[in-house]
Amino acid sequence: MTRKIDSSRTVLVTGGAGFIGRSIVDAALEAGWSVRVVDSLRSDVHGDQLPLPNQVDFIHGDVTSLDEMRSALRGVDVVCHQAAKVGLGVDFSDAPDYVASNVLGTSVLLAAMTDQSVSRLVMASSMVVYGEGRYGGPRGVVQPPPRLVEDLEAGMFDPLDPQTGRALDPLFVREDAELDPRNVYAVTKLAQEQLANAWTIATGGSAAALRYHNVYGPGMPQNTPYAGVASLFRSALERGEAPRVYEDGGQRRDFVHVRDVADANVAAMAWTEDQRRTFRAFNVGSGTVHTVGDLADRLSRYTGGPAPVTTGQYRLGDVRHITASSDRIRAELNWTASVDFEDGMREFATAPLRAAVV
Amino acid sequence: MTRKIDSSRTVLVTGGAGFIGRSIVDAALEAGWSVRVVDSLRSDVHGDQLPLPNQVDFIHGDVTSLDEMRSALRGVDVVCHQAAKVGLGVDFSDAPDYVASNVLGTSVLLAAMTDQSVSRLVMASSMVVYGEGRYGGPRGVVQPPPRLVEDLEAGMFDPLDPQTGRALDPLFVREDAELDPRNVYAVTKLAQEQLANAWTIATGGSAAALRYHNVYGPGMPQNTPYAGVASLFRSALERGEAPRVYEDGGQRRDFVHVRDVADANVAAMAWTEDQRRTFRAFNVGSGTVHTVGDLADRLSRYTGGPAPVTTGQYRLGDVRHITASSDRIRAELNWTASVDFEDGMREFATAPLRAAVV
Numbered sequence: 001m002t003r004k005i006d007s008s009r010t011v012l013v014t015g016g017a018g019f020i021g022r023s024i025v026d027a028a029l030e031a032g033w034s035v036r037v038v039d040s041l042r043s044d045v046h047g048d049q050l051p052l053p054n055q056v057d058f059i060h061g062d063v064t065s066l067d068e069m070r071s072a073l074r075g076v077d078v079v080c081h082q083a084a085k086v087g088l089g090v091d092f093s094d095a096p097d098y099v100a101s102n103v104l105g106t107s108v109l110l111a112a113m114t115d116q117s118v119s120r121l122v123m124a125s126s127m128v129v130y131g132e133g134r135y136g137g138p139r140g141v142v143q144p145p146p147r148l149v150e151d152l153e154a155g156m157f158d159p160l161d162p163q164t165g166r167a168l169d170p171l172f173v174r175e176d177a178e179l180d181p182r183n184v185y186a187v188t189k190l191a192q193e194q195l196a197n198a199w200t201i202a203t204g205g206s207a208a209a210l211r212y213h214n215v216y217g218p219g220m221p222q223n224t225p226y227a228g229v230a231s232l233f234r235s236a237l238e239r240g241e242a243p244r245v246y247e248d249g250g251q252r253r254d255f256v257h258v259r260d261v262a263d264a265n266v267a268a269m270a271w272t273e274d275q276r277r278t279f280r281a282f283n284v285g286s287g288t289v290h291t292v293g294d295l296a297d298r299l300s301r302y303t304g305g306p307a308p309v310t311t312g313q314y315r316l317g318d319v320r321h322i323t324a325s326s327d328r329i330r331a332e333l334n335w336t337a338s339v340d341f342e343d344g345m346r347e348f349a350t351a352p353l354r355a356a357v358v
Numbered sequence: 359m360t361r362k363i364d365s366s367r368t369v370l371v372t373g374g375a376g377f378i379g380r381s382i383v384d385a386a387l388e389a390g391w392s393v394r395v396v397d398s399l400r401s402d403v404h405g406d407q408l409p410l411p412n413q414v415d416f417i418h419g420d421v422t423s424l425d426e427m428r429s430a431l432r433g434v435d436v437v438c439h440q441a442a443k444v445g446l447g448v449d450f451s452d453a454p455d456y457v458a459s460n461v462l463g464t465s466v467l468l469a470a471m472t473d474q475s476v477s478r479l480v481m482a483s484s485m486v487v488y489g490e491g492r493y494g495g496p497r498g499v500v501q502p503p504p505r506l507v508e509d510l511e512a513g514m515f516d517p518l519d520p521q522t523g524r525a526l527d528p529l530f531v532r533e534d535a536e537l538d539p540r541n542v543y544a545v546t547k548l549a550q551e552q553l554a555n556a557w558t559i560a561t562g563g564s565a566a567a568l569r570y571h572n573v574y575g576p577g578m579p580q581n582t583p584y585a586g587v588a589s590l591f592r593s594a595l596e597r598g599e600a601p602r603v604y605e606d607g608g609q610r611r612d613f614v615h616v617r618d619v620a621d622a623n624v625a626a627m628a629w630t631e632d633q634r635r636t637f638r639a640f641n642v643g644s645g646t647v648h649t650v651g652d653l654a655d656r657l658s659r660y661t662g663g664p665a666p667v668t669t670g671q672y673r674l675g676d677v678r679h680i681t682a683s684s685d686r687i688r689a690e691l692n693w694t695a696s697v698d699f700e701d702g703m704r705e706f707a708t709a710p711l712r713a714a715v716v
Contacts, residue, residue, distance in 0.1 A: 066454065092472040092560050095553065096424065099465040103549065107457040107542070114450040146559055178536065184465070184556050191461065191549040195453065198542050201504055201674060202450050316559065 010034040011269060012076040012118075014063050014109065015083030017041060017052065019219050020124065020212075020258055024080055025056060027262035028269070038063070038072045039083065063105035069112035078120035078269050081109060084192075086126075087185060087228070095184045102188035103195070110199045119205040120272035121196055122265055125281065127173075127211050129190045131180030133322045135168030137161040142168055146182060152314045157247040159320055170252055170321035175211070175281045175328055182319075197279040206275035208268040210261075213285035213324065217258030217344065218351035230255065230348070233296050237305040237349075245310045249293025252321040254285035257339035267333040282329040286337040289323050298342070302349030368392040369627060370434040370476075372421050372467065373441030375399060375410065377577050378482065378570075378616055382438055383414060385620035386627070396421070396430045397441065421463035427470035436478035436627050439467060442550075444484075445543060445586070453542045460546035461553070468557045477563040478630035479554055480623055483639065485531075485569050487548045489538030491680040493526030495519040500526055504540060510672045515605045517678055528610055528679035533569070533639045533686055540677075555637040564633030566626040568619075571643035571682065575616030575702065576709035587650060588613065588706070591657045591666075595707075600664040607651025607668045610679040612643035615697035625691040640687040644695040647681050656700070660707030 011028050015021040016037030028035050036057040052058055061068035063083045073079070085101035106123070113121065135142045144159035151160065158167035181187045196207040216230040233243035264284045296308035329335050369386050373379040374395030386393050394415040410416055419426035421441045431437070443459040464481070471479065493500045502517035509518065516525035539545045554565040574588040591601035622642045654666035687693050 092557060093469050095465040095469050095557075096462060099462050099553075103461050104454060104457050107453040111451050111453050181552050182556060182559055184553065184560075187549060187552040187556055190552065191545060194539050194545040194548065195457075195542065198540060198545055199450060199453075201540055202542075 009077040010036060010075055011078050011080055012036045012038060012072060013080045013082060014038050015081075016056070018082060019221060020215060020261055021082040022052070022219060023217070023258045023262035024082065024265045025052060027259070027266045028080070029053060029055065031266045033266075033269070036072065036076065038068070063109050064100060066108050066112055069109055070115055073112055073116040073118050076116070076118050078122065078272055079109065079113060079118060080265055080269060081106065081121060081123040084124060089184060092184070098184050098188050103191045106192040106195050110195060113205070114199070114203050119203065120269070121199075121205065121207040122268040122272060123192060123196055123207065123209050125193050125209040125211045126186070126189045127213055127283070127322045127324055128183070128186035128319065129179045129181055129193070129211060130173050130177055130322060130324065131182045131186070132159055132319055133324075134171040134173050134177055135159055136171050137164065137166075137168050139163065141171065143178065143180065144168060147320065149316070155248070155312060157250065157314070157320060170323060173283070173322070173324040175283055193279075193281060200277050200279045204277045206272040206278045207280075208272060209279070209281040210264055210268060210284045211281055211324065212261060213254040213256045213283070213322075215258050215261050216255050216348055218348065219258065229292060230295060230299070233299045233308075234348070237299055237303045240305065242306040243296040243299060243308045244313075245293055245296045245308050246313045246315065246318070247292075247320075248312065249291060249296065249308070249310045251292040252289050252323050253292060253295070254288065254323050255290055255295060255341065255344070256284060256286040256337055257344045260286065260337040260339050263338075264329060264333070264335050267329075267335045271333050280332075282333065283324040283326050284329060285324055285326045286339070286341065287326050288341055290341060295345070298345040299349050302346045367435045368394060368433055369436050369438055370394045370396060370430060371438045371440060372396050373439075374414070376440060377579060378573060378619055379440040380410070380577055381575070381616045381620035382440065382623045383410060385617070385624045386438070387411060387413065389624045391624075391627070394430065394434065396426070421467050422458060424466050424470055427467055428473055431470055431474040431476050434474070434476050436480065436630055437467065437471060437476060438623055438627060439464065439479060439481040442482060447542060450542070456542050456546050461549045464550040464553050468553060471563070472557070472561050477561065478627070479557075479563065479565040480626040480630060481550060481554055481565065481567050483551050483567040483569045484544070484547045485571055485641070485680050485682055486541070486544035486677065487537050487539055487551070487569060488531050488535055488680060488682065489540045489544070490517055490677055491682075492529040492531050492535055493517060494529050495522065495524075495526050497521065499529065501536060501538065502526060505678065507674070513606070513670060515608065515672070515678060528681060531641070531680070531682040533641055551637075551639060558635050558637045562635045564630040564636045565638075566630060567637070567639045568622055568626060568642045569639055569682065570619060571612040571614045571641070573616050573619050574613055574706055576706065577616065588653060588657070591654050592706070595657055595661045595663040598663065601654040601658060601666045602671075603651055603654045603666050603668045604671045604673070604676070605650075605678075606670065607649060607654065607666070609650040610647050610681050611650060611653070612646065612681050613648055613653060613699060613702070614642060614644040614695055615702045618644065618695040618697050621696075622687060622691070622693050625687075625693045629691050638690075640691065641682040641684050642687060643682055643684045644697070644699065645684050646699055648699060653703070656703040657707050660704045
C-alpha cells in the first residue's frame with residue numbers, strides 16, 4: 001500500500017510501550033515519522049515491557065496528568081492515543097479505574113492538546129461500541145435486546161428475534177449504525193470518541209477513531225483478565241492445557257493482526273492532516289470472518305497442543321457475534337489488512353509471549 | 359397527582375444541597391421518605407448553601423470518593439443522583455473537571471452501590487444528549503449537521519436542510535431518538551446514563567435517567583458560567599441591566615419548574631422498586647414550548663426592569679431548538695408538570711437569588 005511520508009513530523013504515541021502501541025511505533029518510524037512515546041508502564045496493563053527502538057523519545061508519564069501531557073506534547077504534530085485499560089474487567093468494582101484511565105485520561109489529553117495547539121488526533125476505539133452488532137430477520141435489520149440468562153443457561157447463545165423467538169442471522173455493521181455500549185469498557189470507549197468529537201467542534205481539530213476488531217499478534221501480554229481471548233488460549237496451550245472455549249465456540253469475530261492495525265493508525269495519522277473540525281470513525285478489521293472456535297482450533301493445531309474444549313460457559317455482557325464492514329477505511333484511507341488468517345495464526349501460535357502480568 | 363408513600367424507606371440524594379437536589383429533598387420528605395444528603399458543597403458549583411431541614415441526615419462528602427460513598431450508602435434503599443458539574447463550561451480546559459465530577463463520580467457511586475447492595479438509582483440527565491434535536495423537512499425527519507460558523511455569523515441561526523439549504527421545522531424528540539452529544543457536558547451526561555445501563559445489566563439493578571429540560575425556579579445560583587440562561591437573565595436584571603439574548607431570541611425551549619422536576623424524581627424513585635435489570639430514560643419537561651426571547655421578556659416584565667436586548671451573539675455547541683416529548687413519563691410514571699409558565703416566571707422573577715458563586 002502507499003503511505004504518505006513526511007520525515008519532518010512528530011507523532012506522540014500514548015501507550016506506546018503496550019501491545020498495539022509498540023507496533024504503531026515501528027510502523028510510524030518506517031513511514032518516516034519522528035516518534036515520541038508516553039507510557040505509564042502500569043504493570044497491571046502491560047506485564048513486562050517491550051524494548052523501544054533507540055531513536056524513540058520515551059517519556060514515563062500518565063495521560064491523566066495534565067502537566068505531564070502538556071510537557072509531552074511540545075513540538076508534536078499528531079497524537080496517536082492508545083493508552084487505555086482494555087477488556088471486560090472482573091466486576092463492577094473495576095468501573096472507576098476504567099473511567100479514570102480511559103475517559104478522564106482522554107479529557108486531560110484533549111485539554112493539554114488544546115493548550116499546546118496540537119490539532120490532530122488518532123485514537124483507539126473498539127467494535128464493542130456497537131453492542132450486540134446487527135442481525136437480519138424475516139422483517140429486515142434487527143437490533144436484538146441483551147441476551148437473557150435463561151437462554152444462555154439453556155445453551156441458546158444466538159440472539160433471538162423478539163417477534164419470532166428464532167435465532168437471528170449476523171450482519172456486517174457499518175460505522176453509522178446505532179451505538180449501544182453494554183459494559184463499562186464499551187461505555188468508556190464511546191465516551192472517548194464523543195469527547196474527541198466535542199473537541200473537534202470546540203477547537204477545529206481533526207480526529208479519527210479506529211474501532212478495532214479482535215487484535216492479535218506477537219507481543220500480546222499473556223493471561224490477564226484484560227487480554228483478549230487469543231491471548232488466553234495461547235496461555236493455556238503454553239501451560240500444556242486445552243483452550244477452554246466459552247458458549248458453543250460459534251461466536252463470529254474478525255481477527256486482525258497487530259501489524260495491520262499499526263498500518264491503519266499510520267494511514268489515519270496522515271489523513272488528519274487534510275481535515276479541519278472533523279471527527280470520523282473507521283472500523284478496522286481483516287475483512288474475513290472466523291469463529292472463536294476456529295481461533296482455538298488453529299492455535300491448538302499450530303502449537304501441537306491439546307484440542308480445544310467447548311465449555312458452554314458464558315459471561316453476561318459478552319457479545320455473541322460482532323463483525324463489521326471495513327469498507328469505509330478501505331475507501332477513505334486506502335487501507336486493507338495484509339496478513340492472512342492462517343499465516344498470522346501460525347506465527348502467533350509459536351511467537352514468544354510476553355511475561356505474565358504480576 | 360398520586361404518590362406512593364413508604365415511610366420506612368431511605369433515599370440518598372447526592373448533590374442534595376444544590377438547586378435541584380434541595381427541591382428533591384423537600385419533595386421526598388413530603389412523600390414520606392427518610393432523606394440522607396451527600397454533598398461536596400463545592401463553592402464553584404453551589405455558591406452559598408440553602409439550609410437543609412433538620413430531619414435530613416447530612417454528610418459532607420464527594421461522589422468521587424469510594425470510601426465516603428460506601429459509608430454514605432449504609433442502610434439506603436434508593437439513590438437519587440444529582441451531584442454534577444452542569445452547563446456548557448468556559449472552554450475545553452474545563453473538560454477534565456466535567457469528566458471527573460460527572461463520569462468518574464457516577465462510576466464510583468455505582469461501584470459503591472454494588473458493594474453495599476443498593477440496587478435502585480434515579481439520576482439527573484439532560485436534553486443535551488439529543489444534540490440538535492429533531493427537525494422536519496420536505497423529506498421527513500432530518501437530523502441536521504452542526505451549524506456552521508459562516509451561517510451563524512450571517513444571522514442564519516436555524517439548522518438548515520443539507521439537501522435544500524432551507525431552515526428546518528423543529529419537532530418533539532422522543533427518548534428512543536438517536537443520541538448526539540456535541541459538547542463535553544452532554545458527553546458526560548450520556549456517559550452517566552450508559553454507565554447506569556451497564557450497571558443494571560451487570561448487577562440486576564434498576565435505574566431511571568431523567569432528561570431535564572431547562573429547569574428554573576427559586577434557589578438557582580446567580581451568575582455563574584455553569585448556571586442556565588434563566589439565572590443569567592435574572593442576574594442582569596438584579597444589576598439593573600437588560601437581559602442580553604443570544605442569537606435572535608427564537609431558540610425554542612421547554613422551561614420546567616424545579617418543584618415539578620423534584621416531583622418527577624420522587625415518582626421515579628417509587629418506580630425503581632418494581633423494576634429489575636432495567637434502565638429507562640424519561641424526558642422531563644413542562645409540555646409547553648417557549649423561546650429564550652419569551653423568557654427574557656417575562657423576566658423583564660415581572661421585575662419591572664429594562665427590556666431585553668437581542669445581540670445576535672452565539673456560542674458554538676449551543677443547541678438551536680430542543681423540545682422533547684414528555685409523553686413517556688406521563689404514561690409510565692403518572693407525572694405531569696403542574697406549574698404554569700406565567701405563574702412560575704412571576705414567582706421566579708421576584709424570588710430572592712442565591713448569592714453569587716465566589
